[in-house]
Amino acid sequence: MDDSPAPSLTHVHPQGFWRKHVFSLDHKVIGKQYLDLALVAVVTGMVLSWLMRFHLAFPRAAVPGLGAIAPNAAPGGMISPELYLSLMTMHGTIMVFFVLTTAPFAGFGNYILPIQVGAEDMAFPRFNMMSFWVTFVAFVVLIAAFLVEGGAPLSGWTAYAPLSAVGKDAGPGQGAGQTLWAISIAIFCVGQLLGSLNFIATTLDLRTKGMTLMRMPFSTWAWFITSVIGLIAFSVLLPACILLILDRVAGTSFFVPAGLVISDRLQPHAGGSPLLWQHLFWFFGHPEVYIAILPGFGIVSHILPAFARKPLLGPKVVLACMAAIGFLSYTVWGHHMFLSGMNPLSATLFSVPTLIITIPATIVTLLWIGTIYGARLRFTTSALFCLGFVSVFVSGGISGFFLAQPSIDTYLHGTYFVVGHFHFVMGVASMFGIFAGVYFWFPKMYGRMMNETLGKIHFTLTLVGVYCIFMPMHYLGLAGNVRRYSEFTDDYMKGALPLHRFITFAALFTGAVQLIFLFNLVWSRLRGAKAPDNPWQATSVEWSIPSPPPVDNFGGPPPVVYNGPNEYGVAGPTGDYLMQADPSGSGKGA
Amino acid sequence: MGKLFAVLVAVITLISAGVFISRIWWLPPDISVLGVGIDHQLMETMVASGVLFVVSQLVLAAFVWQFGDRGDGRAIKTFPGGVTPMVVFATVLVSAEILVLSFVGTKVWGGIFMSPPNPNALHIDVQAEQFAYYFRYPGPDGKLGATHPELIDDGNSNFFGLDPANDTAVRDDIVSASLVIPVDQPILLTMHSKDVGHAFYVPDLRIQQDFVPGLVIPLQFTATKVAKKEIVCTQLCGLGHYNMRGYLEVQSKEDYQKWMADQVAQQ
Numbered sequence: 001m002d003d004s005p006a007p008s009l010t011h012v013h014p015q016g017f018w019r020k021h022v023f024s025l026d027h028k029v030i031g032k033q034y035l036d037l038a039l040v041a042v043v044t045g046m047v048l049s050w051l052m053r054f055h056l057a058f059p060r061a062a063v064p065g066l067g068a069i070a071p072n073a074a075p076g077g078m079i080s081p082e083l084y085l086s087l088m089t090m091h092g093t094i095m096v097f098f099v100l101t102t103a104p105f106a107g108f109g110n111y112i113l114p115i116q117v118g119a120e121d122m123a124f125p126r127f128n129m130m131s132f133w134v135t136f137v138a139f140v141v142l143i144a145a146f147l148v149e150g151g152a153p154l155s156g157w158t159a160y161a162p163l164s165a166v167g168k169d170a171g172p173g174q175g176a177g178q179t180l181w182a183i184s185i186a187i188f189c190v191g192q193l194l195g196s197l198n199f200i201a202t203t204l205d206l207r208t209k210g211m212t213l214m215r216m217p218f219s220t221w222a223w224f225i226t227s228v229i230g231l232i233a234f235s236v237l238l239p240a241c242i243l244l245i246l247d248r249v250a251g252t253s254f255f256v257p258a259g260l261v262i263s264d265r266l267q268p269h270a271g272g273s274p275l276l277w278q279h280l281f282w283f284f285g286h287p288e289v290y291i292a293i294l295p296g297f298g299i300v301s302h303i304l305p306a307f308a309r310k311p312l313l314g315p316k317v318v319l320a321c322m323a324a325i326g327f328l329s330y331t332v333w334g335h336h337m338f339l340s341g342m343n344p345l346s347a348t349l350f351s352v353p354t355l356i357i358t359i360p361a362t363i364v365t366l367l368w369i370g371t372i373y374g375a376r377l378r379f380t381t382s383a384l385f386c387l388g389f390v391s392v393f394v395s396g397g398i399s400g401f402f403l404a405q406p407s408i409d410t411y412l413h414g415t416y417f418v419v420g421h422f423h424f425v426m427g428v429a430s431m432f433g434i435f436a437g438v439y440f441w442f443p444k445m446y447g448r449m450m451n452e453t454l455g456k457i458h459f460t461l462t463l464v465g466v467y468c469i470f471m472p473m474h475y476l477g478l479a480g481n482v483r484r485y486s487e488f489t490d491d492y493m494k495g496a497l498p499l500h501r502f503i504t505f506a507a508l509f510t511g512a513v514q515l516i517f518l519f520n521l522v523w524s525r526l527r528g529a530k531a532p533d534n535p536w537q538a539t540s541v542e543w544s545i546p547s548p549p550p551v552d553n554f555g556g557p558p559p560v561v562y563n564g565p566n567e568y569g570v571a572g573p574t575g576d577y578l579m580q581a582d583p584s585g586s587g588k589g590a
Numbered sequence: 591m592g593k594l595f596a597v598l599v600a601v602i603t604l605i606s607a608g609v610f611i612s613r614i615w616w617l618p619p620d621i622s623v624l625g626v627g628i629d630h631q632l633m634e635t636m637v638a639s640g641v642l643f644v645v646s647q648l649v650l651a652a653f654v655w656q657f658g659d660r661g662d663g664r665a666i667k668t669f670p671g672g673v674t675p676m677v678v679f680a681t682v683l684v685s686a687e688i689l690v691l692s693f694v695g696t697k698v699w700g701g702i703f704m705s706p707p708n709p710n711a712l713h714i715d716v717q718a719e720q721f722a723y724y725f726r727y728p729g730p731d732g733k734l735g736a737t738h739p740e741l742i743d744d745g746n747s748n749f750f751g752l753d754p755a756n757d758t759a760v761r762d763d764i765v766s767a768s769l770v771i772p773v774d775q776p777i778l779l780t781m782h783s784k785d786v787g788h789a790f791y792v793p794d795l796r797i798q799q800d801f802v803p804g805l806v807i808p809l810q811f812t813a814t815k816v817a818k819k820e821i822v823c824t825q826l827c828g829l830g831h832y833n834m835r836g837y838l839e840v841q842s843k844e845d846y847q848k849w850m851a852d853q854v855a856q857q
Contacts, residue, residue, distance in 0.1 A: 082829035156826045162803055163786040163828060170786060171720075171828040257804025259739035261751075262720070262785040266740055274787060274803055309659065310666040314673035339789070341802040344703035348696050355688040362680045369650055370676055374667025376659040379591035387654055391599050394646050395606075398639045405691055407631050407698035411617070411796045414789060414824030456591060460598070467602045475615035480793030482824045485832035491820050492618070492793070499615065569666045 014551070023133070025125035026551060030132050031111025032445065037136060038103035038434075044143075045094040046511050048087045055079040057497075057504035059487035073151050073172075082172045084486030085154030089173075090145070092157030093181065095427065096288065097188050098139050103434045104295035105230070106135070106195050109223040111445060113199060115542040115549060116220045118208025118558040123201035127194045134191035142184035145177040153178035156484065158285065161255030161277040162267075165247040169263040182244045189238035192230050199227035208541075210561035215580065217540045217565040218312065221319055222298020225326045226291050232330070233287040240280035247272070278340055282333035289426050290329040293393075296433025297322055297364060300386045302565070303440050304368060306538040307383035308375035309576055311566040313367045321360035328357045338406040339413050347406040354404035361397055365390060380536070381455030385436035388463050389429055395467075396425025399474060414484075417477020420470045428466045435459070435517070442521075443535050447548040448528030454520040458513060465510030472499050537575055540565050544581045596655035603647040607640060618794050621815040621840065625796035627698040631691070638687055702797060702810075711778035711810060712771065717750055718781070718788035718801040721830035723821060724749040725769045729762025730854060736760070742784060749784075764853045768837040772846035773816050779809040789825035792838050800825050813840040 014020045024030060054063055062077030073083035114122055122128045145152040154173040155164040159181065168175030203216070203224040216224075243254040251268065255277040258270035297318075305312045312318060334342065334350030368390050377383060399421040402408050412418065435458075442450050481488075481496045488494050534543040541561065545554055559581040567578035578584070609615070620629055669676070715726040715734050728734045736759070741751040752760040771777050781790060783801040790809065791798040794817065799809045823834040841849060 080829075081832055085826070085829060085831070154826075154829060160787050160826065163826065166786075174828075260783075260785055260803050261739055261742045264744070272804075275805075308657075308666075310668075313669055314677070317673055317677055339798055340800050341805050341807045344699065347703075348692075348699060351695070352688070352692060355692065358688070359681055359684045362684050363677055365646070366676050366680050367673070369646070369653060370669040370673075372650070372653040372657055373669045375653075375657045376664065376666060377592055377654065377657055378659050379595070384591065384595060387595060387650070390650055391647060394643065394650070398643045401639045402632070402635050405631065405635065405695045405699075407628055407695040407702070408635060410699070410702060410798050411628055411632065411793070413798050414791060460594065463595075463598060464602070467606070471602075471606045471609075475609060478617055479615040480618060480791075482791065482822055484824075484826050487832055489833060491822070491835065496615070 023129060025121070025129050027110050027114050027122045027125070027128060028445070028549065028553075030128050031107055031109070033132050034102050034107035034110055034135070037132075037139060038099050038107055041094050041098035041102070041139065045091050045099060046514070048091040048094070050508060050511055051079060052084060052087050052091065053504040053507045055084055055486065056488075057501040070151075079486070081486040082154055083151070085156075085484070086146075086152035086173050086177070088484060089154055089156050089181070090142070090152050093142060093185070096157055096292070097185065098135075098142075100292035100426065100430045101192065101230075101288070102135060104299065104430055104437065105223060105226050105291060106131070106192070108219075108295065108299070108434075108437050108441065109199060109226075110195075112441060112542060113220050113223050114202055114206065115545065115553050116217050116540050117203060117206060118211050118541055118554075118561060119202055119206035120552050120554070120558065122198045123206055124194075124198050128198050131191045131194035131198065134187055134194065138184045138188035138191060141180050141187060145173075145180040145184070148176040148180065150175040150177050153181045158281055159244070159277075160281075161244065161247070161272075161274045162257075162260060162262075162269075165244060165255045165272075165277070166260070166262055166267055166269070167248055169265055169267070179245065179248050182241045182248065186238055186241035186245065189234040189241065192234045193238070196227040196231040196234070199223055200231065203227075208558040208561055211541075211580075214316075215561055215564045217298075218301035218315070218318060219295070219298040222294050222301070222322060225322050226294045229287045229294070229326050229329060230291050233284045233291065236280055237284035240277065240284070243280075244277065275337075275340060275342060278337055279333070282336045283330075285336065286333040287329040289422070290325060292426050292430045293433075294322060294326065296389060296393075296430050297325075299433045299437045299440075300368065300389050301364075302540070303382055303436055304371055304386045305566060305568050306440075306536050307378045307380055307386070308371055308568070309378065310371065310375050310569040313370040314363075315564075315566050318364055318367055321364045324360040325357060328353055328360075332357060335404055335409075338409045344406075351404055351406055355401070358397065358401065358404075365394060365397070379456075380439065381450070381452055381459055382436045382439035382536075384456065384459045385432045385439065388459065389432040389436060391463075392424050392432060392466065393429040395471070396421055396423075396429060400425060411480075412477055414482055415477035416473040416481045416483050419483050420473030420477060423470045423473070424466075428470065435462075438521075440536065441542075442524065443531030444542055444547045444549070446525050446528070447531050447546075448524055449531050449535065450524040450528060451520050454516055458516045458520065461513040461516075462510060465506055465513055468506035469503055469510060472503055475499065534579075537577055539563070539567050539577050539579050541580050544579055592654050592658035596651040599647055599651040599654075603644055603651070607644050610636070610640065617796075620794065620796060621813050621817050621819070622795040622797070623812040623814055624698075624702050625794075627701060628796040631695050631698050634694070635691060638691075705810060707778060707808070708776040708810060711776040713778045713780065714769065714771075715750070716769075716779050716781045716790065716801075717784055718790070718823070718827075719744075719749070719784035720786065720828050721823070721834035722767065723769070723790070723834075723836035725766045725836075726750055727764040727766070727850070727853070729764055729857065731759060731762055733759040735763060739784070762854070762857060764850075764857070766853070768839050769821060770839045770841060770846065770849055771813060772843045773813055773840050775843070775846075776810060776812045781807045781809055786827050787825045788823050788827050788834070791822050791824045792819055794819045795838070798824060813838075816840050816842055
């Protein structure tokens, strides 16, 4: 790659509103579209979670106004058990697919990756546009599930068969709503496959002169590894969803065995296996956790040195660990199924790689903490979210140590301990990565600075809020409080109600705090101070170009890269850093 | 701002750990033979991960406190010893922990799910359905007869689809909505589902197992204390999932004999 000529992709200046802003081929517009979609999705998902939390804390209270919106599912504003499960299913699906996959991977990846490698655009701009619009259609189809007869599905984001496979006999929402869910996810898979292919091709083929693999920024490495994971994971979920749709509408029996009596009706299926769905789903589902979190690894590894003013400790080890995590993510899916009835011997086999994956995760965490040692940390909002990422990742990662062991999972599986664990490690940590990315790259994307005071208030209250929400869930799980219950009736879990109320207040508070972020986002886009080209004194290529970048990214031929991305704490022409495109560095960090 | 972050992380860490240590919310007392090993494993993991959690959060907080940019132009410092000792330390520490936990944990897991069937176990057939459990005991003949899904008729209390007209073995089978068992008696459940996925979870027994449609799954345990506990479903099974429960009644051997005699008399 080193000696090849710089790629010369002719970037056509778009003409007209539709080509410029809607069906754009420009990776920057598509990246923003993904981020805007994720913003709509995260607000939707969060509102759904508020309704759930409200009901859990006050099961006998009506939600003001809900009765008018959903008169059947919530008569008089009272959330029915089936509506609770629909809210839960849609919350999980929206958050995992349309927020945690789209924002850190498709959103930032689309905008930043081509610039960081010195390309004018993605390798396949039309596929790129298609990937966004396919994802958009998937989102619309999913939301439509709320509007069809029976309402949204209630089988959870994992859609376990046969509950998800036998149609409306299995309950309200399991008719048209569940079919739309399966169609939506199948469409989503197509979008992500197109996106992953594009990321891989762009990274391998469109790097500019001098941008060797080892000079790629950590964020680009993370998006590249994530796209490889995504290519395999979504290629498995897509056919799984198609088989599920066939079971539902074409009378096949991939996931439904013989002899089931549901709603007093002997089901017309025979020969299928519910465990087959679980295997296919989790073969996607566990790597999906890393699709959500690895971009966060990359973003933190990329941003932290810029604010620590020193190079990331052990950059090659960090890359090796990210690659190891990507590989190992395909060997651990069975840990979601320890108690599923699969051969108990296989549980021990799935447990070992699950525990082993903690080794690279621990090493990366130590390297981040080691990077902070002796640094000159600049506490921008972005830096704070990186530090917060490390904290919540440690908290969520450590509780995984319990669940990776079948002998402990036999007690904690299906409890709030699991909910607390995955929200910390996959949800909150990823969100902190997203926030770090937004505060870091916003000036580049919109040419204006975000308000740092508002950002710091947002960070501080969010950090406290998420710990108040998710740490107590571990206590609930230890006490045997099971998840996915719409209320805790007169049973042993009733004593947990005060803690549930505390979590609900914390969730409403933390949600309200996000309004500060939304305000900052809108206000800064319109009124923020003008951003210089390189406000953070960072090294990678995106900071060598104007803010916002011109349509062809570089306003001329792509830059030639001379240095690695980790050149902080060195004497450079403009300070204690050396930009990747700065020829005076004479090939550092190759 | 860095100092605020450091204080927040330290306070959050100490409060979080303090609540664990104070056991305000904790496991209910164990009433099973297998629970001892599970509790031991959980405690060992709790101590190891608790130390890791507190140490790593406090080190993070201390470094952030210490290494903020004070604008004094001081030189940056690299981590003492560099990368290699850190990688070796993390690998050795975590590997050792994994080895110990896996070695002990596999024995505990094997004890629950991979032990050969105890010939003296009391065999009880369990069916889960939306949104109830039914338990079937072999009657005086000691045999559980065959089930036929097409004969299931909840309206006539034929929850299992038994065929007493043609199958002599089922005529004395006893069906109960509660799981009544004698204390200190090994129990073998054979678990199957009538409709969708369900689960059997009794926190006091420390065990949990899914019901998977199409499979018959064995589960063995021995309760060690007379008690009445709830059995709850932990596999999402539909709109009534939150309300799906049964009761485990662990009785003295005498009370159990009396209960069984009453059931037989009612046949």
